[in-house]
Amino acid sequence: MRALTVRPGVPDSAEIRDVPEPPESDGPLLVQTLAVGLCGTDAEIVRADYGEAPLGEHHLVLGHENLGRVLAAPSGSGLSEGDLVVGIVRRPDPQPCPACAAGEWDFCRNGRYTEHGIKQLHGFARERWRAQPDAVVRIEPALGDHGVLLEPTTILAKAWEQVERATQRGAGLTPHVAVVTGAGPIGLLAALLGIQRGLEVHVLDLVEDGPKPELVEALGATYHSVPLPETGLSPDVVIECTGVASVVIDAMSCTGRDGVTCLTGVSPTGRSLRLDVGSLNRTAVLENDAIVGSVNANRRHYEAGAQALARADAGWLGRLVTRRLPLEKYADSLDRKPTDVKVVLTVSDEAAGS
């Protein structure tokens, strides 16, 4: 069967290769891949900045954002043939550490977790895959093709959970105003989840035209193409989705009293920026600010993400996917265009519907 693979450590080694059918030892659940989304992490793996093949293998099948249809499920698994499913990206470490033992592999303590398409487990950019039934989440059939947006949504379901936990530090810290930095897929999904929580949401990005400002306005949020300090906003919550150093500093220093900043963007290292650490610290202390980093997601976030997508406007979700390409056109999908929001690769000819 066809798969999009890379040789981790070798830059630009992405290619479509013929790979064996998934071994039965991967699990009794057999899934046909309908679509995968590629994101910045995949681009990093293709550049060989990141990524690890399964032990003893040279190639890694790419793809962690996924949507599939069950071809065969064991009885009693709660899954049946035809169900739409999304594979959970991170799997617990074998030890397991206390976090993984509690099902919170997103907080893995020893770093020995594995991740489909990223770290030691093949990804979903192949025609079929197998898994244990508890390694997937079933989604509403009505979500159809939009189910490929679930994995990125889980990142924000976790980020918002972390924000909510941080607002439980004091009485009456109910947030009203949220700022999201970055209007890519992650930022737009962060804004969606903020709107669903009843917050006044502002989204900041550099671009002044194209689909991003329209997508923000269509949510009922406000779009700004200026840096956070120039907006005059004093948000209760900032969800930082760019990883751009100057934007990160603004996100940490421009919250209002008792503010919460959740950092989700991974920055490149090795660039320095002049920063008044004393001022940053003084503000954080005197205002009870909380700054929390958040990565990955566990099953609870997949379930919350699926509910959030089911509540979202289907037309809006459809507009997030600006291009759908066949698997063979993976290189086009990694080549970002200014009008791109999310680019999705179709793996199976059969659409999921909706």
Ligand SMILES: [Zn+2]
């Ligand atoms: Zn991703």
Ligand SMILES: [Zn+2]
């Ligand atoms: Zn662990």
